[in-house]
Amino acid sequence: MITEQGYLADAPQGIGVNSVAVWGDDFDGTGIGFIDLERGWTLAHQDLPRAVTQPQPMFNVNDPSDPDHGTAVLGIVLGRPGGAAGVNGIAPNATFLGVVSRTAAVNVDEWDVVAAIAAAMDSLQAGDVLLIEVEMATGYPVEVDDAILTALRLSAGNDIIVVEAAGNGTGFKGRDLDKVLRKTAASASENNRLKGYPVREADRTLDRDNGGALFIDSGAILVSSCRSSVTSGHTHRRTGSGGFGSRVDCYAWGDGVATAGYGDYVGSAQAKNKRYTDTFNGTSAAAAIIAGAAILVQQMAERLTARRLTPTAMRALLSTAKGTDVIGTQDSKKIGVMPDLAALATHLSGA
Structure with a gap:
């Protein structure tokens, strides 16, 4: 499937993974730990490595109602194809420590993100990568919730690299993350958080440039999404659903992403452990790409x-x-850049 994985290509199309300076120089993730946080996976998929710790998930339960999302994410990051039909992960030899779930029990859709982050921290070393593949029920990134913000800050304080999806908004319209977020009404209870709605004790904003004291940095890398097509100016456009604002650090493909799972790829088998897609999308796809990067x-x-x-x-x-930069209106440009790994390899080598 590598011919379908344009996000691996050289900039400006992709992040430059499939280049002489990156894969060609044996940069494949070896030695770097990785954990994915969301709700469901097909961990027995033929292209996914077995986690180094068993059983899995490491925390909470694997939600059988949503197995493909996590499978697609892991395919992007870790995919190890056994043949021409398989998906090529960005960092296929990373140390796959496992997955942690936000869901505490099957058929009980209660959010348990803070505890899942804490569980992941127990297994991660300084410099390892934790991917947060969850957004609030309101379409905002999870750091708009006070308790989750504290957990993310603790992770960053322990030198864990946290990659967080910026959220897909509502009604296919991305959230403006520079707007002030009001404190939660006094009548709101902890049940709000259990249902995926944020709880805040005071007004806050994710406006890093102009938020002043209302801005609190989580320390995470916040990721929005772009259209896969390259413009005539060799740039990208933000997807309509991707969150935007000065807090967003970078972006990656948010449509047409080929990976494991779902089974809508032409000719794909339908067995859960053998199916593929070329339509994975949103900030979920983008955050997985940046986690691999x-x-x-x-x-x-x-x-x-x-x-x-x-x-x-x-x-x-x-x-x-x-x-690679993004074009559009001033507000929609606020999704940072798409990293060029070949250029970063040259930069880090001092060449």
Whole structure:
């Protein structure tokens, strides 16, 4: 399926993974730990590696009502194709520590994100990558909830690289993350959080540029999504559903993403462990691509500089001008850049 995986291609089309400087130099994720946080997976898919710890999930339950989303995410990051039909993961030799679920029990859709983050931290080392593939029921990134924000800040404080989806808004319209988010009404209870609605004790904003004291940095890498097509100006356009604002650090493909799961790819088998898609989308797809990129950049740093990057340093690298810009209105441009891993490899090597 690599011919369908345009997000692996050289910039400006993709993130430059399938290049001499990256895969060609054996940057494949070796030695970097990875955990995915969401709700459901087909962990026995033929293209996915077995997690180093068993049983899985490491925390909570694998939700049987939503197995394909997590499968698609893991395919993007870790896919190890056994033949021409398989999906090529960005970091196929990363240390797959496993998955943690936000769902505490089957048939009980209660959110347990904070505890899932804490469980992941127990297995991650400094410089490893945690991917947050959950958004609030309101279409905002999970850090708009106070308790989740605290958990993310604790993760970053322990030098865990956290990659977080910016959310897909509502009604196919992305959220403007620069707007002020009001505190939760006093009548709201913890049940709001259990249902995926954020709880805040005070007004806050994700406006990093102008938010002042109302802005609290989670330390995570916040990821929005772009259309897969490249414009005549060699850039991309934001997908209509992708969250935007000064808090967003970078973006990646948010449509037409080929990976494992779902079974809508032409000629795909329908058995859960053998099916594929070429329509995975949204900030979920984009965040998975950036998580794979972060794993490879961490491996580059470890090999080329003999040290791992901190969350601050990683975020700075992935959100610099060493990537592809986005075009559109001033507001819709606020999704950062799409990292160019070939350029980052050259940068880290000092060449």
